[in-house]
Amino acid sequence: xxxxxxxxxxxxxxxxxxxxxxxxxxxxxxxxxxxxxxxxxxxxxxxxxxxxxxxxxxxxxxxxxxxxxxxxxxxxxxxxxxxxxxxxxxxxxxxxxxxxxxxxxxxxxxxxxxxxxxxxxxxxxxxxxxxxxxxxxxxxxxxxxxxxxxxxxxxxxxxxxxxxxxxxxxxxxxxxxxxxxxxxxxxxxxxxxxxxxxxxxxxxxxxxxxxxxxxxxxxxxxxxxxxxxxxxxxxxxxxxxxxxxxxxxxxxxxxxxxxxxxxxxxxxxxxxxxxxxxxxxxxxxxxxxxxxxxxxxxxxxxxxxxxxxxxxxxxxxxxxxxxxxxxxxxxxxxxxxxxxxxxxxxxxxxxxxxxxxxxxxxxxxxxxxxxxxxxxxxxxxxxxxxxxxxxxxxxxx
Numbered sequence: 001x002x003x004x005x006x007x008x009x010x011x012x013x014x015x016x017x018x019x020x021x022x023x024x025x026x027x028x029x030x031x032x033x034x035x036x037x038x039x040x041x042x043x044x045x046x047x048x049x050x051x052x053x054x055x056x057x058x059x060x061x062x063x064x065x066x067x068x069x070x071x072x073x074x075x076x077x078x079x080x081x082x083x084x085x086x087x088x089x090x091x092x093x094x095x096x097x098x099x100x101x102x103x104x105x106x107x108x109x110x111x112x113x114x115x116x117x118x119x120x121x122x123x124x125x126x127x128x129x130x131x132x133x134x135x136x137x138x139x140x141x142x143x144x145x146x147x148x149x150x151x152x153x154x155x156x157x158x159x160x161x162x163x164x165x166x167x168x169x170x171x172x173x174x175x176x177x178x179x180x181x182x183x184x185x186x187x188x189x190x191x192x193x194x195x196x197x198x199x200x201x202x203x204x205x206x207x208x209x210x211x212x213x214x215x216x217x218x219x220x221x222x223x224x225x226x227x228x229x230x231x232x233x234x235x236x237x238x239x240x241x242x243x244x245x246x247x248x249x250x251x252x253x254x255x256x257x258x259x260x261x262x263x264x265x266x267x268x269x270x271x272x273x274x275x276x277x278x279x280x281x282x283x284x285x286x287x288x289x290x291x292x293x294x295x296x297x298x299x300x301x302x303x304x305x306x307x308x309x310x311x312x313x314x315x316x317x318x319x320x321x322x323x324x325x326x327x328x329x330x331x332x333x334x335x336x337x338x339x340x341x342x343x344x345x346x347x348x349x350x351x352x353x354x355x356x357x358x359x360x361x362x363x364x365x366x367x368x369x370x371x372x373x374x375x376x377x378x379x380x381x382x383x384x385x386x387x388x389x390x391x392x393x394x395x396x397x
Contacts, residue, residue, distance in 0.1 A: 019308070020374045023301035026294045027352060027367045031067075031360075033291070034275070034353030035060055041263045041278040042271035042355065056271055056355050059120075063357040067364030074368025079317045079376055082369075086138035090160065093131030096124040097167035111347070113171050114358075123358035125168060125176035129183075130362060132164055133323035136184055140191050141316045148192050157188070158201065169212065175334065175346035181205065183326035190322050226344040242267040243274050243339050246281035247288075254284035271355045273347060276339040291353070292336070299329040305374045312380055317373045324366045 039057040047053035082089070096115070099105070105112040106121055114121035139147070139157055146153030161184050168177040185198065213220055221236040229237030229244070246262040249255060260281045263270040270278050280288045302325030310318035328351050335350040337343035349359045 017304070019301040019304035020371060022297055023305065023367065023370060023374075026298040026301065027364075030291070030294050030298065030352040031064055033279075033294075034350075035064060036257070037275050037279050037282075037353065038271050038355045040258050040260065040282060041275060044264055045270070048265075059357070060355055060360070063360045066357075067360050070361050071364040071368035071371070074365040075371045075375070077369075077372065079314070079320070079372065082134050082320060083138050083141070083316045086135045089131040090135040093128040093135070094164060094167070097128050097164060100124045101167070101170060111171055111173065113173050120357050123356070125171070125173050125180075126358045126362040128164060128168075129176065129180050129327055130324070130366065132161070132180065133183060133187070133327060134320060135160070136187060137316055137319035137323055140187065140319050144191065144315075147188070148194075151197075154188070154193060154197055157184070172216075173347070174212065175348040178346070179327060179330045179334065179348070182330050183323055186326045187319055187323045191319065222344045226341070229341065239268055239274070239345055240338075240341055243277040244341055246274075246277040247340065250281040250284040250288070252284045252286065254280070254282045254287055257282050272349055273335065273354065274339055275354045276336050276350055279353075280339075295329075295332045295336075295351075299325055299332070302328065302370050305370050305377075309373050309377050312377050314373070314377060314380070317376060321370055321373045324369055328363060328366060 035057065038060050039054075042056040043053040046055040100112055100115055104115050106114040106116050108114065113123050113125060115124060116122075136157055143153050143156075147157075161181060165177045165181060168174075168180070185201070189195070189198065213223055225232060225236035225240060229240040231237065233241040242262055246260070246267060249261065255261075260270075260278050262281055263278055267274055267277060276288070276291065279291055283290070302321060306318050306321035306325060309321055331348050332351050334343055334346055335348050335354070338345050338348070349356050351363045352360065
């Protein structure tokens with residue numbers, strides 16, 4: 001009896017997860033949600049202070065439109081340009097940090113962080129962080145062996161970061177200093193530097209941080225109010241207690257869009273630093289988890305793009321993508337940690353959601369850069385499949 005031949009059914013290859021659509025979708029959702037929440041959080045305050053309830057939301061819409069253009073422009077800048085321009089970007093980053101300390105700088109609430117440009121102000125720390133991360137990514141590629149194997153290679157970039165940190169602390173902008181240093185150390189660790197190298201640095205940073213807190217009364221008050229905000233809820237603990245009240249009022253599903261009470265001059269900076277608290281009050285735990293999920297998707301997509309670039313022999317693009325993703329993720333974690341009382345109060349915005357032109361434009365540029373990294377990786381794969389060398393770009397040997 002002859003066996004009946006069977007036809008082997010072709011097995012479809014597993015579909016590869018593509019992080020770029022998720023990155024763009026999560027960023028777009030956060031941007032739209034941010035505009036909605038800024039319109040809700042700022043309307044009453046804007047009507048009282050500037051006579052136009054739509055003042056801040058209209059400006060944010062303009063910034064969002066410009067931000068989308070900036071993201072498209074950044075997505076069309078080759079990674080080779082960023083790699084070649086490391087020293088130029090380092091100079092720009094340090095220059096803007098120096099300029100803001102001159103009479104050109106504008107002081108708001110005791111901090112000199114902005115340079116006015118007509119209708120808007122530029123927060124220089126946002127520009128400096130990206131420039132310094134780009135320089136550090138190039139250094140890690142050029143001096144990788146020295147960085148991984150010698151103390152001198154490790155100390156050199158720390159000197160540059162220390163100079164930038166001093167300039168940031170003088171402003172003062174302690175939150176930006178923490179984000180920049182943490183992102184830089186994360187990049188260096190991911191490059192393969194042993195953890196033991198970081199112990200003296202971490203010890204020194206902790207000692208300096210403690211000294212900065214102890215020597216500045218306003219920072220010491222923030223730490224004390226963070227430990228027990230209800231002890232002085234009408235002075236040093238005011239912001240945190242009002243933020244916690246917003247979370248408490250939100251309960252599971254929130255009080256509804258536009259029905260926040262804390263935005264009515266109870267919670268300071270409701271449309272900037274504490275936009276997450278207003279979101280929690282109006283949309284409850286569900287809305288808070290939605291924001292957390294969208295931010296997590298954005299950060300994980302950024303890390304996936306960086307990892308894919310690393311495995312595709314694109315070391316500069318991978319390092320730059322890791323650094324940018326760490327900047328966005330750390331700033332989001334700190335902002336949400338401050339709003340929920342997990343961290344001491346810092347003047348950091350929630351990326352893509354808080355009101356602020358500088359933060360929004362730089363974050364959009366970062367999204368565009370991440371998109372460029374993924375697009376260049378896909379181009380490499382297509383060229384490799386065709387057996388042709390990849391056109392243009394930097395040499396990654």
